[in-house]
Amino acid sequence: MIRVENVSKCYDGEKVLDGVSFSVNSGETFGIIGPNGSGKSTLLKLVSGVERADTGTIELDGKPISFYSARQLAQRMAVLVQDGLPAVGFTVREVIEMGRYPFQNWFGFELDDHEALIEGIMDRLDIRRLASRTLDELSGGERQRVALGKVMAQQPRWLLLDEPTTYLDIGYQIQMMDYIREWQQESGLTVVAVLHDLNIASQYCDRLLALSQGKMVRIGPPETVIESELIEKMYAVRPLVLNHPVSSKPQILLQSEHDTRHDTGPKACPGLVEKEV
Amino acid sequence: MPRIVLSILVGSALSVAGAGFQGILRNPLADPYTLGVASGAAVGAAFLLLFGLQYALFGQWTIPVVAFTTAILSLFAVIRLARVQGKFQIQTVILAGVVMQAFLGSIVSFMAAMSRDAVNEIVFWLMGSLAMKGWSYSAVMFPYVLAGTVILIFYGRALNLFALGERQAAHLGVRVERTKYIVLSVATLITAAAVSVSGIIGFVGLITPHLLRLIVGPDYRLLLPLSALFGGLYVLWTDTLARTALSPTEIPLGVVTAFLGAPFFAYLLHKHKRTATGSAS
Numbered sequence: 001m002i003r004v005e006n007v008s009k010c011y012d013g014e015k016v017l018d019g020v021s022f023s024v025n026s027g028e029t030f031g032i033i034g035p036n037g038s039g040k041s042t043l044l045k046l047v048s049g050v051e052r053a054d055t056g057t058i059e060l061d062g063k064p065i066s067f068y069s070a071r072q073l074a075q076r077m078a079v080l081v082q083d084g085l086p087a088v089g090f091t092v093r094e095v096i097e098m099g100r101y102p103f104q105n106w107f108g109f110e111l112d113d114h115e116a117l118i119e120g121i122m123d124r125l126d127i128r129r130l131a132s133r134t135l136d137e138l139s140g141g142e143r144q145r146v147a148l149g150k151v152m153a154q155q156p157r158w159l160l161l162d163e164p165t166t167y168l169d170i171g172y173q174i175q176m177m178d179y180i181r182e183w184q185q186e187s188g189l190t191v192v193a194v195l196h197d198l199n200i201a202s203q204y205c206d207r208l209l210a211l212s213q214g215k216m217v218r219i220g221p222p223e224t225v226i227e228s229e230l231i232e233k234m235y236a237v238r239p240l241v242l243n244h245p246v247s248s249k250p251q252i253l254l255q256s257e258h259d260t261r262h263d264t265g266p267k268a269c270p271g272l273v274e275k276e277v
Numbered sequence: 278m279p280r281i282v283l284s285i286l287v288g289s290a291l292s293v294a295g296a297g298f299q300g301i302l303r304n305p306l307a308d309p310y311t312l313g314v315a316s317g318a319a320v321g322a323a324f325l326l327l328f329g330l331q332y333a334l335f336g337q338w339t340i341p342v343v344a345f346t347t348a349i350l351s352l353f354a355v356i357r358l359a360r361v362q363g364k365f366q367i368q369t370v371i372l373a374g375v376v377m378q379a380f381l382g383s384i385v386s387f388m389a390a391m392s393r394d395a396v397n398e399i400v401f402w403l404m405g406s407l408a409m410k411g412w413s414y415s416a417v418m419f420p421y422v423l424a425g426t427v428i429l430i431f432y433g434r435a436l437n438l439f440a441l442g443e444r445q446a447a448h449l450g451v452r453v454e455r456t457k458y459i460v461l462s463v464a465t466l467i468t469a470a471a472v473s474v475s476g477i478i479g480f481v482g483l484i485t486p487h488l489l490r491l492i493v494g495p496d497y498r499l500l501l502p503l504s505a506l507f508g509g510l511y512v513l514w515t516d517t518l519a520r521t522a523l524s525p526t527e528i529p530l531g532v533v534t535a536f537l538g539a540p541f542f543a544y545l546l547h548k549h550k551r552t553a554t555g556s557a558s
Contacts, residue, residue, distance in 0.1 A: 050447050074450025081444060088440045089495040098438055102450035108434050108498065134494075154449070 001026055002047065002158060002190065007056030009042055016042050018214040019056070029184065029191040031205030033198060033225070035235050039214040040194045041162060047192060048079050048160050060158065074102035078156035082163040084144045087136035092127055092146050093118065095135060099153025114153070121152045125179060141172040148179060159184070161193035165200065173197070177204050202226050202249045210234060226250040279412045283474070284516040285509035286415055287407065288481055290422045290471040292508020295482030296489075296500050297429045297464035300436035301457050302367050308483035309468035312370070312461065313377035317351025318344035318472040320381050322402050323388045326395045340402075341414070341473040348469035351377055352462070365457045404529035405478035407516055414474050425467035426505050432460050433497040440495060480535040481508055484542050491545050511538070 002024040009017040017039045024030040032040045045051040047058060049065050058065045060076070068076070078099075085095065096118055104110050122128040125145050135143055144164070151159065161180070165173040177200060184191055195201040201208055202222040210217040210225050212234045218225050231252065232238040239252040294309035302311065310316075321343040324330075335342055358373035359365055389399045435456050438446040447453045468482070485508040486500055493499050512534065519533040 048448060050444065069450075070447075070452050071450040074448065077448075079448040081448075083442070085441055085445070089490070090437070090440065094437075094496070095441070098441070098449065101434060101438060104434070106431060 001059075001061055002192065003057075003059040003062075004043075004047065005057050005059075007043075007046060007053045007058060009039075009046060009051070009054050011042075016214050017046070017053075020211070020214075020216055021056075022209055022216070022219055024190055024192055026190050027184070027188045028207065029181075029193065029205045031201040031208045031222075032192070032194045032211060033201050033208055034211035034217075037213075038211040038234070040211050043211070044079075044160055044162050044192070044194050048077065049073050071102050074154065076156055077158040077160065078151040078154040079160045079162065080147060080151050080164045082166040084140065084147045084167070085135055085150075087143075089134045089136060091132050091134050092138070092149075093122070093131045095146055096121060096149040096153050099150040102154065117155070118153060121149045125149050125152075141168055144168060144172065144176060145179075148176065152183065155187075157190065159189050159191045161191065161195070163194055163196050166196055173200065180204075198226060198231070199251045202251060203244065203247055222249055226252060228252075279415060280407050280516070281513060282412075282415045283418070284407050284513045286418045286422050287471045287475045287478065288485075288512025289426065289505040289509040290418070290467045291478060291482035292485035292504040292511075293422075293426050293429055293501055294464035294468045294471075295484075295508075296486035296497065296504040297432075297436070297460045298482075299486055300439055300497055300500075301460050302371060303439065304367070304371060305487070306483070307371070309464065309471075310378070310477070310479075310482070312355045312374045312465050313351045313381060314348045314465050314468050315472055315477045316378045316381035316385065318348040318469060319385045319403055319477065320351075320388075321345075321347030322473075322476070323385045323395075323399045326398045326402065327388045327392050329395070341417075344473035345469050348472060349466075351381060352465050352469070356461075364454060365461075370461070401529060402476045403531075405476035405531035405534075406527070406529055407475055408520075408527060418470050418474060421467050421470040422505075425463050426501070428463050429460065430498070430501045432456060433501050436460070436497040436501075437495075440497075476531070478512065478531045478534055480531075480538045481512055484538050485511060488542060488545060 004023065005021045007017060007020045008015065020039075020043060022030075032043060034040045042051070046053050047065075049068070049070075052066075060068065065073070097114075100110060100114055119128070122131055125148060127142065127145055127149060130138065130142060130146075135146065138146065144167075159180070165176055168176060180191065181204060183189060193201070193205065195205075205222060207220060208222055208225040209219045210230065217234060218230060226241060227250075228239055228241045231241075237254065237257070239254050241250050241252055243249070244251045291309050295307070298307040298309060298311050299305065322340050325340055325343055330339065332339055355370070355373045355377050358376070359370040361369060385399070385403070389396045392399075435446065435451045438449050438451050439456070443453050446456075471478075486504050489500055489503050489507060493503065512530070515533045515537060516530055518537070519528045519530045522528060
């Protein structure tokens with residue numbers, strides 16, 4: 001359980017977050033959306049403990065975040081960031097093992113053998129064949145999978161995602177989100193994700209929080225947040241919102257500002273019903 | 278014999294410190310002198326030589342003690358400069374070091390230019406030498422190098438995580454600011470100890486870690502102890518050459534380390550081009 005209450009944060013006198021409150025239940029996938037500069041990445045930094053809120057409280061399992069030491073926090077919480085891993089000379093296996101860092105003692109040993117865990121992760125992400133390759137020999141998509149492997153090796157209770165699919169093509173985007181969902185369903189992980197792509201956010205999240213200029217605009221299931229009026233208010237562009245024919249989650253279609261005169265959305269996609277707004 | 282031991286100690290100190298600096302700053306050009314320690318020590322030594330005070334305070338220990346003190350002072354000045362809102366930004370650290378080196382370097386040049394008699398002595402001190410140093414120097418340096426090396430090796434795992442970026446390291450439970458502070462300070466301390474005894478021996482601290490990285494990979498748990506070992510051997514070897522090659526004239530040690538080290542490194546770099554670009558980023 002993650003509880004954020006009335007959190008605010010200033011940088012150089014400018015308020016980037018203003019009175020944000022929400023809570024995330026165990027096993028839930030909670031998405032944070034908003035335009036550039038809306039404060040969503042800052043919010044994630046506060047929840048991950050790398051920065052401190054100016055006012056308000058953040059509680060993890062009923063204890064304030066400052067209660068946990070850096071090491072204790074890393075034993076419970078993992079963060080997957082958008083830039084992924086740099087092209088360094090470490091091998092894939094070495095990098096995944098780095099996820100065990102918070103569990104090792106000063107000499108780098110762990111009480112329990114984690115060999116099976118590392119092997120399992122590599123099988124599951126289909127990167128065993130890359131195990132002894134170094135990161136600088138991998139593609140961006142493969143490297144992000146290794147980053148996910150490292151995060152899995154942390155065996156966290158809470159997983160924070162900071163736009164993890166930004167630099168991936170659509171194939172890898174879906175693959176990445178599916179890996180995460182599968183892992184979550186198995187281990188009862190709680191996921192808090194900052195997502196750029198509204199369609200992915202809508203398909204993979206149980207609830208969404210919309211942020212704009214540091215303030216909460218709306219919070220709720222995707223059906224209540226992905227609405228063309230709200231999106232227009234936040235992003236200054238009015239999309240068409242349709243329901244996904246399979247998952248029935250709301251999905252957006254973008255259109256050029258010049259075409260808005262004749263609404264071609266539903267006609268162009270026969271069989272889809274435009275969501276009422 | 279005392280000279281052999283001292284050369285190993287100095288080489289180890291500079292190489293381990295170099296590896297530590299490169300790990301924290303993630304900059305391939307970082308070396309033990311990045312934070313301006315060498316220039317700090319040089320100012321102290323040049324001042325004594327200029328005024329003929331090299332035996333004034335503590336006999337043969339005058340130059341080492343004063344050079345060590347001025348080196349530490351310059352370290353504090355750089356840390357003061359580099360601290361922005363309680364945090365070390367890597368770029369700021371490097372720039373602060375460059376500024377300090379330029380400033381102190383100009384003072385050393387000024388002092389060298391002002392004196393007709395001492396200029397040779399100053400230049401020779403700057404180029405580094407292990408001549409005429411008895412056992413006591415090794416005895417003083419040994420605890421520094423040993424303790425410093427052990428501390429840095431303990432931080433090897435954290436330095437590995439730093440290679441993935443500071444944010445990644447933070448998310449894995451590394452206390453980033455504290456680690457930077459400790460590693461940079463310890464590395465600088467053992468560098469100051471080496472410099473105050475031997476003068477400025479260039480290139481060893483920059484090149485040994487790179488060289489080993491080409492051979493054993495980027496893992497600091499290996500790099501740090503191996504740097505100590507190979508750095509020691511390298512300086513021992515070059516010092517022997519410096520002493521014997523043109524005997525009875527002795528070539529300044531700093532000249533030999535770079536003159537032999539640079540082509541060898543260029544050769545390795547050429548051979549392993551791919552690995553080098555990967556690990557240096």
